[in-house]
Amino acid sequence: MSAPPLLSVRGLTRRFGGVLALDGLSFDLEPGRILGLIGPNGSGKTTFFNVLTGVTPAHGGEIRFDGRAVTNLPPQAVCELGITRTFQRSRLCLPLTVFDNVALGEHRHLEHGLLFNLVRRRALRRDFEALRERVRELVALFDPPLAERLSEPVAGIPMIDRRRIEICRALVSRPRLLLLDEPSAGMTSEETRRMMDDLLEVRRRFGDLTIVLIEHEMGVIERATDRCVVLDYGRKLSEGTYTEVAADPLVKQAYLGPG
């Protein structure tokens, strides 16, 4: 073994009624890697994100992050560890501006004292301007024109840029682990390709960011990931590089049916 794993999942189980959404899932993820999480619809990918981020509790098993047990922590505590995510269906605050939405990602580093916010307006304004500059730079990495529209409400921003805003919101606090839930959903293949370029570029700049990527677009998985975990009915079906899992007969069967 090289570096100790950043994320380590052991026997993770989650039931919804009689359905096992996660059935004894186990895998390790080393720091600085990109892991692709793939599998047919309903195989438990998003459930894994929800359990990891404390949205839905696990019924069994354990998750360790950087050596600490983090199973069933509340979402806020998971965020404080440096784990952020995007959502499968966009969860931006539509009436708020682009800046407001990205700034929410920095929530835990913002000064929320009543006196500070009421009285120390100049300091607040300085903080705001510093953060706006950071947000502008981050957004410009993805889409320079979008960086000029920070004061516009998200409701008027096209879908692809909303996805970028969501990724920026997850990145602005410089997380250690980024969870991306189908970033290419609803995009053309050209848009998807650009999105992946941007993301790899961001990763180069952020150094050792570790990413778990849920994706149905196999081209993306092939190009962007170091390793893949294939899920089916909540169980790990296969694990390895993309070429390895793509050649696995079990994976073919899960996707295409017994043939």
Added chain:
Amino acid sequence: MSADLAAPRATPRAPAAAALGLAAAAALLAFGFLRAESQAAVGWIAAIAVAAVLAAARLGALRWASRGALENERATGAALALGLALLVLAFHDDHFTLLLLARVLLVGMACLGLHVQLGMGGVVNFAGAAFFGVGSYTAAVLAARTPIPHLAVLAAGGAAAALVGSVLLLPLLRTRGHYAALVTIAFGIGFRTFLEVNDALGGPQGLNVRGFSLLGLSFNESWSVGGFELSFYVAYVALGFLLLGCAFAAVRRLETSWVGLALDAVRLDETAAAAFGVRAPRWKIGAFTLGNFITGVAGALSAMMTGYIAPNAFTFQESLVFVSIVLLGGIGNAWGLVLASFIVVVVPEKLQAIQEYRFLLFAALVVLVLVFRPSGLVPRALRRGFGGAA
């Protein structure tokens, strides 16, 4: 390279003069409305006001003026203060009109508390009148039985409302939507019943309340300045304006701060907010408590101004009036509250003909607003900057 896409500041700031113009027009209409004696005159002026607003809206002038007012809040506040001062001067010995003005300010302040809860934190409160009442009864008891200075009594009224509100925190945090609304409705009704059966608080007959006094200066005496007779309500209007102004400025500052951003996130999407570390219960508790405090202070001063309080003044119906003011003004826009408070408090008092049917008319008005202008008379404005940055 993308000038067409990059158009954040394409719309120039509307001038501050627009705020002044709007305030002048508002003060003029208010003056005419308050001065008019006969029902016909009142009716005509109301009709003219509505026509003027519609015409201005048609011509786009209203949009321009209101943008100017909302983008230059200091100028708007100053212009309104000036307008109010002129109104007070014009009605300096008219008890009834001044009482109405003071009531507009205090009802506006009570609704500002609701605005913090509903408009900012997304916490429903259908017991506004009950928290107003907690402030009133606290002021009555403290002013009658203790030598506490009256400014501190006002603060105590707010603190008592905030404290009583904490009883509701647990059920409020565990329920959502309609159920949370029901919790506050039950509390509001229970509060009134509690007052009616509580003899120590005067039972159904209520309590007399001592007038406000500051540094030995009683607010309940008429003053004459250089042969100019001033109604004692002038002092209450001034104090009411001061309190409302302070609360208003504080609320607006919070809205353009990280606090406002966190509350927006909680209101709009609790799940996403939690994923970024926002502790929703903490923010809801904060918004609910701060809102009740503001409402309670307004209630305390209101009791000392009217000199008498009874359970009948703090009914569920009265709470609904508060909520309808918030709906009418525009959920999430504090400026709209001031306008809506004026309409809801003053119009039925002046138009005696509709006095009997006022609740029916409010109901109709609220329904009309919800259908034709769902975001209220003055819709929520986009936050463009923090800490006063544009």
